[in-house]
Amino acid sequence: MPQLRLALAQVDPVVGDIAGNLELVVAWTKHAASRSAHLVAFPEMMLTGYPVEDLALRPSFVAASRRAVVELAERLAREGLGNIGVIVGYLDAAPDDRPRPGGRGLPTDSAAFLIGGRVVARYDKHHLPNYGVFDEYRYFSRGERLVVVRHLGVDIAMTICEDLWQDGGPLTAAWAAGVGLVVTINGSPYERGKPDARLRLAQRRAAEVRAPIAYVNMVGGQDELVFDGDSFVVDADGTPLVRAPQFDEGLAVIDLSLQPGTSRRRGSVDVRDGSRMTIERVDLKTPSLPDYPPAPTGLAARLAPEAEVYAALVTGTRDYIRKNRFRSVLVGLSGGIDSALVTTIAVDAIGAEAVHTVAMPSRWSSDHSLADAEELARRQGTRHTVIPITDMVDAFERHLDLHGLAAENLQARVRGTILMSLSNEHGHLVLTTGNKSELATGYSTLYGDSAGGFAPLKDVPKTLVWELARWRNAQAERSGAVPPIPQRCIDKPPSAELRPGQLDTDSLPPYPELDAVLRLYVEHDASRDDIVAAGHDPFLVDRVIRLVDNAEYKRRQYPPGPKITTRNFGRDRRLPITNRWVEAGQLAHPG
Ligand SMILES: Nc1ncnc2c1ncn2[C@@H]1O[C@H](COP(=O)(O)OP(=O)(O)OC[C@H]2O[C@@H]([n+]3cccc(C(=O)O)c3)[C@H](O)[C@@H]2O)[C@@H](O)[C@H]1O
Ligand SMILES: Nc1ncnc2c1ncn2[C@@H]1O[C@H](COP(=O)(O)OP(=O)(O)OP(=O)(O)O)[C@@H](O)[C@H]1O
């Protein structure tokens, strides 16, 4: 059986940096060549980054991507890398007569096979995801051809991400074409539970196609999305042969014994999704390669559930900071758990030297809030300052006649103004500390504690905030380090400290109950009656639904933050702000 040494390049492209991404492909192809790989695969839309959103609609951007893929092939040959096959994702232009979806004249999400200084084959994604965070009917037209490349005697089909998730289509064509290997290139964002779902899916598809499937995914953050890598190869019988570490850039190299290509089938096949696809073939006369020592392979250990989420938050935060060219961040440190965890994530992402924390005590701040903030800053080594706000709040109050909530929120707004002023002055990115439970219920002050540029906990429910804080401390203890978060930050009842003795539970149900209802209403779109039928108190359910529905306007003005659940606020959940829909069973609320 022919041997093929395959390298999966799990790398971190930057959206829009076509020149930089091209250099990344050259660098990683050199690594792959130094390990004697015959074929190296890069992620979906490697040259442009992913997702490019409306950049896909700019003809100049499409043209730059098309030029880059040709330049890349030539450059690889000039660098002496012409013998290695390279599969790389890029943005291409479709012929004008491409049928819907997603529309005539739209570009394609494509894969190119490069070898010998040329682009020898191109494949366009057939199944376009158009749900959740994906809008691909808006951006791409659909491919209708499967291209099979015979390389070193093996018939290799290229597919792209969603192609694996839908029945029928290119994998059915690959089965009909009798391929020896499917290489699927991906831009598959992280969410909890998804890595194993991908592996199971690939195992099922490998059995259907009767060939091994090689799956390469990108790593890194892009605005709200975090890509976790987790690239792998499964054999035709579903056995995992290699699995790369989660969230780390790197190369997974494996020697595969593959069925030789014998079929010559071309022409059009019914691919069982209501369409027909054309099978095209490219026969490369690649010379056989000299002997080489076997590649060490292995299955990287999986991260524990909390470690995986935490790694996603650190990766998303680090890449947002780095890719937007910030060198430092600023966090308002209250002594509470949210700002404590955000600071810890920031320190893990970019190092304590680049993390500035500021405590801003007001008249109602407790002594322990200042002490706990200081202790956290000391343990983690952040650059910490204290700016009391009482005089500033008093100055406002001398000129404005404010009472009740308006007076309380003023403190949060003075803090927001200080944070943004320090950001302007020193160039720090302000990290917003709110969590998903607060965002769901509107429990934050607009232009106050919701100010800032990036919100690491935006998709993290409060109960998970505590779990992650406990996990991070335990992890430090296991390695003999000082736990980064003072225990009192974890143990104290949450309070905004905007008036004497205030507790979150004055305004919100206890967080375990709140988060359980939010999970059903926000993440599963459950109806009011279904949530009540699941055993929740009808009055509490009505209250929570009202809070969530009335806070849409706040969410629209909130900074981005890394997605870790199946349904984040942002691209995953889009609701009208002006909205009089009332869930059945609730009392209609006034206004
Ligand atoms: N549909 C709509 N479209 C656009 N804007 C709309 C709007 N409805 C109200 N508004 C505006 O929003 C304003 C009300 O929002 P906002 O000013 O934020 O004030 P509001 O939501 O009334 O109060 C903030 C709440 O968050 C709590 N909080 C504050 C700070 C920190 C924490 C914490 O623990 O982390 C909690 C605080 O105790 C209070 O319960 C209105 O005055 C109006 O200007
Ligand atoms: N005294 C303070 N000094 C500095 N920042 C503060 C202070 N109080 C509030 N903040 C900022 O405003 C955010 C809102 O926090 P607040 O204390 O009102 O509620 P919280 O949800 O309990 O957050 P945390 O758990 O971080 O305290 C804090 O996370 C912090 O960034």
Ligand SMILES: NC(=O)CC[C@H](N)C(=O)O
């Ligand atoms: N880029 C894509 O096509 C991604 C869609 C796919 N269902 C995933 O999340 O993995």
